[in-house]
Amino acid sequence: MTDGTSIRTVNTPDDRTRLGIDITRSGARGRLARLRTTRGIHLWLGVDAELFADEDGHATVEKSTWTLVSGQHAETEMLHYDYERAKDGYPEAHFNAIRRRPDKAVEGLLDLGYKLQEPALD
Numbered sequence: 001m002t003d004g005t006s007i008r009t010v011n012t013p014d015d016r017t018r019l020g021i022d023i024t025r026s027g028a029r030g031r032l033a034r035l036r037t038t039r040g041i042h043l044w045l046g047v048d049a050e051l052f053a054d055e056d057g058h059a060t061v062e063k064s065t066w067t068l069v070s071g072q073h074a075e076t077e078m079l080h081y082d083y084e085r086a087k088d089g090y091p092e093a094h095f096n097a098i099r100r101r102p103d104k105a106v107e108g109l110l111d112l113g114y115k116l117q118e119p120a121l122d
Helices: none
Strands: 007-011 017-021 043-053 059-070 076-087 090-099 107-115
Touching: none
Parallel strands: none
Antiparallel strands: 007 017, 017 043, 043 059, 059 076, 076 090, 090 107
């Protein structure tokens, strides 16, 4: 899927686990990984997540962001999914598919944001 890039984890000083591509303990966000595609198509994957151990010791996602970006220099975001477990007291997820038109500014083609009433599959 990628050439030599892997998603990895690091433990942070506040007993959290960060997951991402080339992440650091200091909190620096990971970089984008170039995906293997056909000739002339440039796609990149971004992963950034923060996990903690729940009361039973299970790894639990606190927040995460997944992005799909296109362009030779990763300049055009196409898809974006983010999740936050305790946003204003409830879990929230947001999915955005973006389209760009030559005659208009960036606009959302599909923009779904919602409060989760039940626990989410992380």
